Amino acid sequence: MFNSYQETTLHYDQSRCINCGFCSSVCPHGVFLSGSEAAVLAKPESCMECGACALNCPVKAIHVQSGVGCAHAMIRAALTGSGVESCGCGGDEGDCCGK
Ligand code: SF4
Ligand code: SF4
Numbered sequence: 001m002f003n004s005y006q007e008t009t010l011h012y013d014q015s016r017c018i019n020c021g022f023c024s025s026v027c028p029h030g031v032f033l034s035g036s037e038a039a040v041l042a043k044p045e046s047c048m049e050c051g052a053c054a055l056n057c058p059v060k061a062i063h064v065q066s067g068v069g070c071a072h073a074m075i076r077a078a079l080t081g082s083g084v085e086s087c088g089c090g091g092d093e094g095d096c097c098g099k
Pocket of ligand 1: 031
């Protein structure tokens, strides 16, 4: 089965996490969830390498080499001028960012 976590550049060092919650708040695909003591990497296979989590992590616990992000959202934002940064899909099979 395809697992994008093995194909993408997302890496999470849970030992550095201070549980601020930023990554789960900004991730458009629910890759990170809040945990009791640290963020939980819940859906790594849904990462689209947008880079938002790493950009907002205050302790650099997350590293990702951001690529084009969600092409659907970028095209929609360009056409509508809405500034939308996420397509809003769940990243599941059949979604625009699905694998
Ligand atoms: S890079 Fe983007 S899609 Fe991937 S985990 Fe971070 S915020 Fe979520
Ligand atoms: S943004 Fe960084 S420090 Fe904050 S919960 Fe996520 S991994 Fe932990």
